[in-house]
Amino acid sequence: MTRIEFQNVFKAFGGGGTRIQAVDGVSFAAAGGEVLGVLGPNGAGKTTIIRMLLDVFRPDAGEILVEGERDGNRRDEFRRRVAYLPEERGLYQKRKIKDVIEYTGALRGLSRAETRERAAPLLERFDLAAYAKKKVATLSKGMSQKLQILLSVLHDPDLLIFDEPFSGLDPVNVRLVRQLVQEHRDRGKLVCLCTHMMAEVQALCDRVMMMHRGARVLYGPLDEIRRAHTDYQVTVDIDAAPEGLPSVDHVACVEKSKNVYLKDGKTIADFMRDMSAAGRSVRFMSEGLRSIEDVFVSVVGRQDVVSAEAPK
Amino acid sequence: MTRIVAWYEFLFTVKRPAYLIVTFGLPVFIGLYAGFIMLVSLGTASYVIEGLSAKVGVVDDTGLLEYARQYEAELKKEKESSASGDSDIASAARQLEAMFEKIQPDESRTFPTIDAAKAALESRQIDVVIHVPADYVREGVIETYLREWKIFGAIAAPQQVRQRLRLGLLQRAGLSDAEMTVIRGGGENSNGFGSVTLHELGADGKFVEVNQLQRIMGFAVPAGVAGLLILALMLNAGFLVAGVAEEKENKVIEVLLSMVRVDQLLMGKVLGLSGAALAQMFVWAAMAAPIPLIVGAVGGRAIGFEWNFGVLSASGLFFMLGFVFYGALLVGLGSLGNNIKESQQYSMYIMLLPVVPMIMVVALVNAPNGLLSRALGWIPFFSPPAMMIRLATGEVPIWDVAISAAILVASTWGAVRFSARLFRVGALLRGQSMNPIRIARLFLQA
Numbered sequence: 156m157t158r159i160e161f162q163n164v165f166k167a168f169g170g171g172g173t174r175i176q177a178v179d180g181v182s183f184a185a186a187g188g189e190v191l192g193v194l195g196p197n198g199a200g201k202t203t204i205i206r207m208l209l210d211v212f213r214p215d216a217g218e219i220l221v222e223g224e225r226d227g228n229r230r231d232e233f234r235r236r237v238a239y240l241p242e243e244r245g246l247y248q249k250r251k252i253k254d255v256i257e258y259t260g261a262l263r264g265l266s267r268a269e270t271r272e273r274a275a276p277l278l279e280r281f282d283l284a285a286y287a288k289k290k291v292a293t294l295s296k297g298m299s300q301k302l303q304i305l306l307s308v309l310h311d312p313d314l315l316i317f318d319e320p321f322s323g324l325d326p327v328n329v330r331l332v333r334q335l336v337q338e339h340r341d342r343g344k345l346v347c348l349c350t351h352m353m354a355e356v357q358a359l360c361d362r363v364m365m366m367h368r369g370a371r372v373l374y375g376p377l378d379e380i381r382r383a384h385t386d387y388q389v390t391v392d393i394d395a396a397p398e399g400l401p402s403v404d405h406v407a408c409v410e411k412s413k414n415v416y417l418k419d420g421k422t423i424a425d426f427m428r429d430m431s432a433a434g435r436s437v438r439f440m441s442e443g444l445r446s447i448e449d450v451f452v453s454v455v456g457r458q459d460v461v462s463a464e465a466p467k
Numbered sequence: 468m469t470r471i472v473a474w475y476e477f478l479f480t481v482k483r484p485a486y487l488i489v490t491f492g493l494p495v496f497i498g499l500y501a502g503f504i505m506l507v508s509l510g511t512a513s514y515v516i517e518g519l520s521a522k523v524g525v526v527d528d529t530g531l532l533e534y535a536r537q538y539e540a541e542l543k544k545e546k547e548s549s550a551s552g553d554s555d556i557a558s559a560a561r562q563l564e565a566m567f568e569k570i571q572p573d574e575s576r577t578f579p580t581i582d583a584a585k586a587a588l589e590s591r592q593i594d595v596v597i598h599v600p601a602d603y604v605r606e607g608v609i610e611t612y613l614r615e616w617k618i619f620g621a622i623a624a625p626q627q628v629r630q631r632l633r634l635g636l637l638q639r640a641g642l643s644d645a646e647m648t649v650i651r652g653g654g655e656n657s658n659g660f661g662s663v664t665l666h667e668l669g670a671d672g673k674f675v676e677v678n679q680l681q682r683i684m685g686f687a688v689p690a691g692v693a694g695l696l697i698l699a700l701m702l703n704a705g706f707l708v709a710g711v712a713e714e715k716e717n718k719v720i721e722v723l724l725s726m727v728r729v730d731q732l733l734m735g736k737v738l739g740l741s742g743a744a745l746a747q748m749f750v751w752a753a754m755a756a757p758i759p760l761i762v763g764a765v766g767g768r769a770i771g772f773e774w775n776f777g778v779l780s781a782s783g784l785f786f787m788l789g790f791v792f793y794g795a796l797l798v799g800l801g802s803l804g805n806n807i808k809e810s811q812q813y814s815m816y817i818m819l820l821p822v823v824p825m826i827m828v829v830a831l832v833n834a835p836n837g838l839l840s841r842a843l844g845w846i847p848f849f850s851p852p853a854m855m856i857r858l859a860t861g862e863v864p865i866w867d868v869a870i871s872a873a874i875l876v877a878s879t880w881g882a883v884r885f886s887a888r889l890f891r892v893g894a895l896l897r898g899q900s901m902n903p904i905r906i907a908r909l910f911l912q913a
Binding site: 169206209210211212229231234237239241243244245246247248250258259261262263303306307316 | 468471472474475479714717718719720721722723724725726727728729891892895908
């Protein structure tokens, strides 16, 4: 059972006028058997968090705990249990696929026989078996992507860190990776998923941490976060447009229904009162959980507005 | 983990086409180049020899050439009887002598009159006529007749005749053999290299004879090995930098850093490449092995050179330490480049360092324990090649070697630490040009 914990971690780059606070007092924890979504716009500090977890960078301040042990991420043992799929894919283009697999296996502490044994079913599963003796450069982008995923799980890791694992994959392979993530989660592994594909976050993540400008802006179980940001959204089937009602902020059409977004502080009861006062009837209504994408846009957008309004 | 990285770096490097080309192709190229030069030389020589051996007709109005023939016949008989008792050095010296102008076989045809010789020239029986007039001794002039003048053609023939005339004069004067030998130059029974015998003051206060050839080889072979080591160092350092730059460009480096500690990765790379460089040395040594045999076969007997394994072992130690030292710095600085070209530019600053002792090779050889030599031997940036050259002289005290090695070991450790720190950020940095201030800042942030 893997457990990682960041405690008030800071990391800055540059100096003087070019100093950038990449991570600003971030804390979070995650344990085996769950998928943690690390979300945030570009430049939010997600990759720096990952690199600190992998001990590529050391934090300026704060603690990183692995299994409760301070700096446990610096141990060789920890490295052997980690799988990392970076956003910017990298492979030795001029080497044969089987050589790359063998090298990765050796670095992960596997013998040649073990590597071959573990690679064979994965190669079949990822439709790469026929390419094993070919050079990496002969693979298409999607195939290269699959090879990288294969390499990352070759040693049956306890902690999987996948940065945008779905980019460049067709729907069939997206499903394949999704299955892979779920399988590992179900086997008690911890999966950290960094992605901008909110549908996948919603489908896979148990917990999310949202970052913006180096700081943590949201953190918790996915459903709780969605619920916490849903009190002013209802899905209604009505005969007349609800725009203009005092409690309504704006309306978005979704197929035959309408998503009605209420103004801050307004409740469903306020909306119903307004509807009644306006003489409009509701055929169907449900309290809709906001999608994580909406939450993302809402939180990040709000942060940007606050930042823009702040005195300089 | 370092061992695994080193092993695979070694394997991947020795499979690189560029490595194979350098390892097997360079000696072949050098061999072909040397062969080409020799062929050109031989071709030129054969042209000259063609001139020398052109059918020469001689008209000697002085009668001196007959004296020369008499002397040569006597000398040949004498040499045949004494050749078996010569030392190998004297034998080699005589062979060298025979190759050049001193004892050219006389194949010229003698004509009684200049008109007869000219007629033979016109009818192509001979190619050149050398006329030695009766007043040659007084005027010093000989006349040459050709069908057609060619540049380089038949230049040597008059010279050859002139030498024989000198020989004839000496023979006619009735000098003793010993006097003739001294005037001709070169002692027939000399025991030194060429005609000079050297002695030096030995440890017991007595003068002992110096075998110059053995001494020269004693220095040249370890120094040559040192030169090859430096060549291997520079060539493989290029592979090292290219490898790091390639991994950075391919973006493999980030995945590697998630699997291996940065110092392990760095050391693994450097050690793997050191192994590849050593393998290259062994290949070169194996390819060069027949050369002494060939030289021995040509010379008739071995020269008497013995390998100094102490010096070679110490050179090997400095090579390995040097490779790790320079290699670590190269990886650290090379990791800052955005592509192979930039990485190679940064690495040039490091690659220039081992060249400095090569520039000062004369000072290092002539005064291996002088202030400059010792300074170069103790400063880690220069010490690996400097020590290899100094060691080749066989005059460096053991404590000096130990101090240099100790400084180099400590500096290598420091270089690995420094570069690991730089590599940690440099390997993941993209799109930034570097300058010393920025590098220092990166180093502090890592």
